Amino acid sequence: DAMVIQNPRYQVTQFGKPVTLSCSQTLNHNVMYWYQQKSSQAPKLLFHYYDKDFNNEADTPDNFQSRRPNTSFCFLDIRSPGLGDAAMYLCATSRAETRNIQYFGAGTRLSVL
Amino acid sequence: SQQGEEDPQALSIQEGENATMNCSYKTSINNLQWYRQNSGRGLVHLILIRSNEREKHSGRLRVTLDTSKKSSSLLITASRAADTASYFCATAYNNDMRFGAGTRLTVKP
Numbered sequence: 001d002a003m004v005i006q007n008p009r010y011q012v013t014q015f016g017k018p019v020t021l022s023c024s025q026t027l028n029h030n031v032m033y034w035y036q037q038k039s040s041q042a043p044k045l046l047f048h049y050y051d052k053d054f055n056n057e058a059d060t061p062d063n064f065q066s067r068r069p070n071t072s073f074c075f076l077d078i079r080s081p082g083l084g085d086a087a088m089y090l091c092a093t094s095r096a097e098t099r100n101i102q103y104f105g106a107g108t109r110l111s112v113l
Numbered sequence: 114s115q116q117g118e119e120d121p122q123a124l125s126i127q128e129g130e131n132a133t134m135n136c137s138y139k140t141s142i143n144n145l146q147w148y149r150q151n152s153g154r155g156l157v158h159l160i161l162i163r164s165n166e167r168e169k170h171s172g173r174l175r176v177t178l179d180t181s182k183k184s185s186s187l188l189i190t191a192s193r194a195a196d197t198a199s200y201f202c203a204t205a206y207n208n209d210m211r212f213g214a215g216t217r218l219t220v221k222p
Contacts, residue, residue, distance in 0.1 A: 006155075042201065042212040043156070090155055100144060100205030106155040 003027050006091050006105035013081050014113050021076040021108045023091030029103070030096040032074040034066060037088040037107075049074060050096060078110075086112045118213050119202055125219040132189040134216040136202030137182075145178055147187050148201045150215070156201065159187075194222045 004025045013019040023032065031050050035043035047056045049068045063085070065077040078085055088109050092102040120135050136145070144163045148156040162169045162178045162185065169176045175188040189196055199215040 004155075040214070040217070042214045044212075045210075088153070092156075099208040100146075100210045101158070101161065102210065103158070104148075104156040107153075109153060 004091055004093055004103050004105035006089075006108050008108060009106065010109050010111070012111045012113060013078075015083065016080045019078050019081055019110065021078075021089050021091075021110070023074045023076070023105055024072050025074075025091075025093045025103075026072070027093055027103060028071060029093035030071075031094045031099055032068060033092040033094070033102065034064075034074070034076045035090040035092065036085075037090055039087075043090055046076070081110070081112045083112050086110055119200070119216045121216060122214070123217040123219070125221065126192055128192060128194055128220055128222050130192055130220075132192050132196070132218055132220070134187045134200050134218070136185045136187070136213055138185075138202075138204045138213075139183065140204075140206065142180070142204045142206050144205045145176075145185050146203045146205065146210075147174075147176060147185075148203060148212075150199045150201065152198070159200075189218075192218075192220045194220050196220050 007022045033048040034046045037043040045057050046060045063079050067075045088107045090107045091105045094102045118137050142164050144161050146161045147159045149159050150156050160171045160176050162176050173190045178185045197220050199217050201212050201215040203210050203212045
């Protein structure tokens with residue numbers, strides 16, 4: 001059974017056109033994460049939510065925002081995508097007490113034309 | 114934000130051979146994990162080894178950890194074509210988890 005679900009699997013957007021990626025979870029985990037992974041590189045943490053507490057990584061560009069309306073859902077908003085934002089975006093979840101054991105979704109591959 | 118560094122970057126072997134991938138890291142850890150990623154897919158957790166453990170097995174996987182050398186290795190025995198994927202190590206310390214750049218393993222049938 002899918003536990004961390006990302007939609008869509010593939011997303012194409014135009015340069016500068018806002019785009020939203022979505023993640024949902026059935027694990028009831030407190031913490032949700034968004035990672036960006038460019039080709040042949042390590043996943044890079046963008047930010048995470050601990051319940052409703054938003055935690056931004058210091059080097060995450062302002063162009064990236066996130067929303068978590070409830071425990072199950074978390075969204076990644078890219079306000080003005082550039083060509084350099086084309087990547088795989090991975091959502092993950094964890095329990096609060098075991099944050100270094102994370103469960104990943106299948107990812108959304110974003111293309112920017 | 115990258116912590117672990119895998120080596121080699123790419124590895125190509127024949128089916129049935131063993132594959133060994135290494136990960137080195139720089140700071141303290143609570144545990145080290147290995148993940149697998151098929152092309153264009155998400156990460157799948159393979160195995161976790163705690164900082165006080167030296168070796169762990171799971172099926173055809175064997176992971177070792179040497180905290181004095183700040184290094185870990187992942188051994189896949191009797192490899193199969195279906196093992197073709199990228200393998201990432203991730204170091205965890207307190208609430209922080211960081212990934213290496215991965216080893217791309219190709220197993221030829």
